[in-house]
Amino acid sequence: MHTFTSRLIKSQIGRKLTISIILFSSLITLITTGFQLVNDYKGDVDRITRQFTSIEKVNLDVLAASIWVIDERLINTQLNGLIQLPDITYISINDDSGQVWISGTPTPENTIEKTFELFYSSGNDSIPVGTLLVQADLKAVYDKLLDRAIIILLSNAIKTFIVAGFILFLVWFMVARHLHQLSQYCKRLDLDSPFEPLKFDQNNKKGDEFHQVSLAINTMQQQLRTSFSDIKKSKQELQDALTDRERLLALETSYKEELARQVKERTQELEQSLLVLKRAQEVLVEQEKMAALGGLVSGVAHEINTPIGICLTAATSQLVHIEELLLLIHGETTTLEEINAILEEYQESCELIVSNITKASTLIQKFKTVAAQQSQEELKTFNLKQALIDSHESMKILFDKQQVEVQFDLAPELEITTNLSLLKQITTNILSNAYSHAFKKVDKSIIIIRAKLADNIINISIQDNGSGISTDAATHIFEPFYTTSRNEGGTGLGLSAAYNAAILLKGNIKFEAECELGGACFLISFPMGQNLKDDEQRGHTSESVS
Numbered sequence: 001m002h003t004f005t006s007r008l009i010k011s012q013i014g015r016k017l018t019i020s021i022i023l024f025s026s027l028i029t030l031i032t033t034g035f036q037l038v039n040d041y042k043g044d045v046d047r048i049t050r051q052f053t054s055i056e057k058v059n060l061d062v063l064a065a066s067i068w069v070i071d072e073r074l075i076n077t078q079l080n081g082l083i084q085l086p087d088i089t090y091i092s093i094n095d096d097s098g099q100v101w102i103s104g105t106p107t108p109e110n111t112i113e114k115t116f117e118l119f120y121s122s123g124n125d126s127i128p129v130g131t132l133l134v135q136a137d138l139k140a141v142y143d144k145l146l147d148r149a150i151i152i153l154l155s156n157a158i159k160t161f162i163v164a165g166f167i168l169f170l171v172w173f174m175v176a177r178h179l180h181q182l183s184q185y186c187k188r189l190d191l192d193s194p195f196e197p198l199k200f201d202q203n204n205k206k207g208d209e210f211h212q213v214s215l216a217i218n219t220m221q222q223q224l225r226t227s228f229s230d231i232k233k234s235k236q237e238l239q240d241a242l243t244d245r246e247r248l249l250a251l252e253t254s255y256k257e258e259l260a261r262q263v264k265e266r267t268q269e270l271e272q273s274l275l276v277l278k279r280a281q282e283v284l285v286e287q288e289k290m291a292a293l294g295g296l297v298s299g300v301a302h303e304i305n306t307p308i309g310i311c312l313t314a315a316t317s318q319l320v321h322i323e324e325l326l327l328l329i330h331g332e333t334t335t336l337e338e339i340n341a342i343l344e345e346y347q348e349s350c351e352l353i354v355s356n357i358t359k360a361s362t363l364i365q366k367f368k369t370v371a372a373q374q375s376q377e378e379l380k381t382f383n384l385k386q387a388l389i390d391s392h393e394s395m396k397i398l399f400d401k402q403q404v405e406v407q408f409d410l411a412p413e414l415e416i417t418t419n420l421s422l423l424k425q426i427t428t429n430i431l432s433n434a435y436s437h438a439f440k441k442v443d444k445s446i447i448i449i450r451a452k453l454a455d456n457i458i459n460i461s462i463q464d465n466g467s468g469i470s471t472d473a474a475t476h477i478f479e480p481f482y483t484t485s486r487n488e489g490g491t492g493l494g495l496s497a498a499y500n501a502a503i504l505l506k507g508n509i510k511f512e513a514e515c516e517l518g519g520a521c522f523l524i525s526f527p528m529g530q531n532l533k534d535d536e537q538r539g540h541t542s543e544s545v546s
Helices: 002-010 012-058 060-069 072-083 139-188 209-330 336-371 384-399 420-437 494-504 530-545
Strands: 088-095 100-104 111-122 125-137 380-383 404-409 415-418 445-454 457-464 508-512 521-527
Touching: 012 060, 012 111, 012 125, 012 139, 060 072, 060 088, 060 111, 060 125, 072 088, 072 100, 088 111, 139 209, 209 336, 380 384, 384 404, 384 420, 384 445, 415 420, 420 445, 420 457, 420 494, 420 521, 494 508
Parallel strands: 404 445
Antiparallel strands: 088 100, 088 125, 111 125, 380 415, 445 457, 457 521, 508 521
């Protein structure tokens, strides 16, 4: 009996289940008891209220008539009758003359009281004669509710503990003891010892879960024993294989020596082939350089030739105008209007020459920007967001009629150290390119500029929701003088200058074909601070040596 009780108490599953049942049952008991007590309390209060209503309907007129005639005996009789009603503990009557009739003892707390005005009916008139105060004590109601709560809680507690104890016994008898037997069996399990099947005590039901568990464990043990036997056999075969492996390793060593000799011979042949390949590659590089130089020269010639040709035509026209002017000056019939007409044509030719010379100078200046050496401006530390805003504002003056929503997505407090003029050259050219070409077929123009600092590298992305850049044009957009809008005045030097400035910052710029807004996207990255300054110093040193 002691062993059975100790096992029953030590069953952790049973204890947890029992505690859970007790707690849940206690919660349900408290809730239902609370609802029942509330309903009983409301019923008692309603009963007292009905008594007040009954007094109002039955006794008020009689009391008012008794007070009117001041019938002491009848008043006291009615008070004694009212005080006998259940839960009524105190009644007082005050008439208009100040006389008071009292029955019972007043209670200062836990009471319900109601005051009634007394009116004597004389014909069609109602004459006030006093007031009636009725007080009901709730102490008896509270005592009855307390007794009822104690009885309900005790009965439910006894019932819960009996049910929980019975469930604890069932869990131990039907589950816990079999699990204990299973754990003991697993502890004794040894694959080298003879097979002993698992059988649960007093388990004659062939279809229950523990019977299925025993069958599964016995089947698994047999499979493990078979596998263990196979492993032993494989171990012996592995030892034999190791012996063969040592023999094969010796044979492999001789093969490797022969292979090393052959590889050495082949390496010498490959080295010779590599020298030939390098020579061919150098020839191809030179050919590509010459092709690029030809395209560059063609672009420069085309761009410069146009304004120079116009200047030549205007200058030739001026010579003709001068000859005409000389003839008119020496003529006798010359009029002032004829001279003014020639001078006006001469003035237009001069203006045309100045305009095209200025255009040629601008093209040459832009070309110098593409091929210029790095600016000697010292590195500056500045707020990146404000610098990007200033760069956009200075560029937007040229496109003040365009409405473009520009969003800046970067930390407001981000401070960087780099060459500010080169950075503005990059961003201004990219933004100018977007304003000029991106938004011709877009209803709402949007540009998003993002920037972040990672591992001392500045990463800036500029994207728009414009029509984008074709695949063919994307392969040439950074080449000098390449443009898809030459008939609209494009020179093809903006993105080339931006590329050159990025290289001077020891960084790079690239075009992304796919972006969030669906238009063009440019990614700029360059080092900041001391890294860039060290690279500049090394560059100056190498230049001085050369």
